[in-house]
Amino acid sequence: MTEMNLARVSELSSAVLDEVDRAVVGKRESLRLVLSGILAGGHVLLEDFPGLGKTLAARSFAQTLGLDFRRAQFTPDLLPGDITGSFVYDQRTSEFEFRAGPLFAGLLLADEINRTPPKTQAALLEAMQEKQVTVEGRTFQLPRPFHVLATANPVEYEGTYPLPEAQLDRFLMRISFGYPTPEQEWEILTNRMARRREEQELQPVVDAEQLLAMQAAIEATVVDESVGRYCVALAAASRTHADVLMGASPRGALGLLLCSRAYAVVDGRDYVTPEDVKAVAVPVLAHRITVKPELWMSNASGHSIVESLLRTVATPSAREHLATGPSASA
DSSP states (O other), X not given: OOOXXXXXXXXXXXXXXXXXXXXSTTOHHHHHHHHHHHHTTOOEEXXXXXXXXXXXXXXXXXXXXXXXXEEEEOOTTOOHHHHHXXXXXXXXXXXXXXXXXXTSSSEEEEETGGGSOHXXXXXHHHHHHHSEEEETTEEEEOOSSOEEEEEEOSSOOTTOXXXXXXXXXXXXXXXXXXXXXXXXXXXXXXXXXXXXXXOOOOOOSSOHHHHHHHHHHGGGOBOOXXXXXXXXXXXXXXXXOTTEEEOOOHHHHHHHHHHHHHHHHHTTOSBOOHHHHHHXXXXXXXXXXXXXXGGTXXXXXXXXXXXXXXXHSOOOOHHHHHTXXXXXXX
């Protein structure tokens, strides 16, 4: 695998975001979070209202990152074999051969993931966690890199199956795009009129091998102990919050660390600051927090609880996290 330094990773990350920006207008910060999740080696859940660019963002990242893109439309009648693949009898050889499903891709768009039953969700769970699938007792390794960008509608409940906590926990981040401003919406319209067709063609910035090199390079990012302990403190505080039934697991603290490293590099730095941790805290932790059921009428949510933790948990001072920051990586 090609080696890459952090300065080159930052340069390529900016180029990727610039290219995706051409298709997904006005969502630079959300796109930056998605890219951070991918560079951290994780999977991302895009939860938002219909028509806000979730599918477009997934397809755009696949094009710019040079990944083999597959889309699976999750429906109530979708079976595990429909996404993992299955054994098919070949009359020419009189043997059963494995036909790979859409999971065997560089980037899988799991569209409307909450519309498929738990049995199929469980098949996806193994792929996301173990990077493999098991079919009729045989295990098949998925390609590298392998990432899932899943979409879900947060307001439509009829005919849906809520994602279990174990499934949600496998998503490194949950991100919402939100509605564009009037100016951004007008830019979307003018861009569509200018290109005179529906499709938006984007150019590859990197390929799969380069993406793996970028992910490997992230490991060299400097994280001071005070910043690492800040990640631990945020996750631990989520477990003792008065409104919380179940807080973030140690996987949440690890997610904060991994995503903040990638976020810092995308921002052009080779060290992590507390502000990087704060930038990724809501996408990383909010979906890992279960609010007490008796508070369903209040405004309490994972999002609001993480924001309250960011206000109450002590932030490392500049002197602490810079003590071994840029100088240590020079």
